[in-house]
Amino acid sequence: MKRLYLLLLLFWLTVKINAPAQTVTPLHFKSLSINEGLSQGFISGITQDKQGFMWFTTGDGLNKYDGYTFTIYHHDPDDSTSIGSDDLTYVFEDSKQRLWIGTRNNGFDYFDRETNIFYHFRHTNAQSLLSDKVSRISEDKTGALWISMDQGIDRMEILPAKNSSARNSFLDAYNVRFTHIKADRNVVERPSCA
Numbered sequence: 001m002k003r004l005y006l007l008l009l010l011f012w013l014t015v016k017i018n019a020p021a022q023t024v025t026p027l028h029f030k031s032l033s034i035n036e037g038l039s040q041g042f043i044s045g046i047t048q049d050k051q052g053f054m055w056f057t058t059g060d061g062l063n064k065y066d067g068y069t070f071t072i073y074h075h076d077p078d079d080s081t082s083i084g085s086d087d088l089t090y091v092f093e094d095s096k097q098r099l100w101i102g103t104r105n106n107g108f109d110y111f112d113r114e115t116n117i118f119y120h121f122r123h124t125n126a127q128s129l130l131s132d133k134v135s136r137i138s139e140d141k142t143g144a145l146w147i148s149m150d151q152g153i154d155r156m157e158i159l160p161a162k163n164s165s166a167r168n169s170f171l172d173a174y175n176v177r178f179t180h181i182k183a184d185r186n187v188v189e190r191p192s193c194a
Helices: 002-016
Strands: 043-048 052-056 061-066 070-073 088-093 097-101 109-113 117-121 134-139 145-149 154-160 172-180
Touching: 052 088, 052 097, 061 088, 088 134, 097 134
Parallel strands: 043 088
Antiparallel strands: 043 052, 052 061, 061 070, 088 097, 097 109, 109 117, 134 145, 145 154, 154 172
């Protein structure tokens, strides 16, 4: 038993002596507010894209921050290519570096950053988006998007269009297919017995 304790003590000393010293790098925070150009103080979603830009969703538009200044994208009712709403809930960049923006009451948008065009996905029929109240967007390993809404969850597959020559826009180049998983509002949780 003494030999075991001695071996453990030697092992501990060896690890302690040979362990490199850890240096602690202080973190520096910069506060961003409407004084620095943010469109609104309430932020519902944040992401940093692969190019390093920060994206903020607010109740007053989409904000892009390059480290120095903000660019704000607002809904324009006279421009169908503008963002679908100013009341936003979530922003997400997928594995193909496509930017998706959820809205509180107007579905969600894909933002083509090369053309500055927003493509809208709304609830229009049984094959479209389940609900226009989007709270979160994520992606699975197959590249399908999962959209969380007040009515449930949609899985959206993005499939290449059969006509390869029609590549003028995102909606020409791809077909989307929604699979609905509706929330069961009739389920009553029963307390568990402990």
